[in-house]
Amino acid sequence: MHINSLLAYYADIRKFNKREKLIYGHLTMLDRPATDREVKDILFGFTSDMNACRPRISDLIRKGWLVEVDKVKDRVTGKRVRRVRAVSAEEKQRNEHGELVQEVML
Numbered sequence: 001m002h003i004n005s006l007l008a009y010y011a012d013i014r015k016f017n018k019r020e021k022l023i024y025g026h027l028t029m030l031d032r033p034a035t036d037r038e039v040k041d042i043l044f045g046f047t048s049d050m051n052a053c054r055p056r057i058s059d060l061i062r063k064g065w066l067v068e069v070d071k072v073k074d075r076v077t078g079k080r081v082r083r084v085r086a087v088s089a090e091e092k093q094r095n096e097h098g099e100l101v102q103e104v105m106l
Helices: 003-013 018-029 036-044 054-063 089-096
Strands: 066-073 080-086
Touching: 003 089, 018 036, 018 054, 018 080, 036 054, 036 080, 054 066
Parallel strands: none
Antiparallel strands: 066 080
């Protein structure tokens, strides 16, 4: 990867708000995709509101920093919910150039 691409990647990350940085950082360290509830429980606690993370996750998906991988049954509500994972610097660059195809949701 070219150094200018990496510099642009890290410059964009610096524009994140505090919660976006926290959520994106957590998902980059996970070795698996996570649901919104899993992210919320780990970062903000079991008693916190889902709105502590859900809107930020949606924003990060819209900006291309997270990608929806699949849907699973939520352990609390029993409904099908999304699982997301972080996009790497290489994937982000390919996506901006139209080379990355989003994963198929099941």
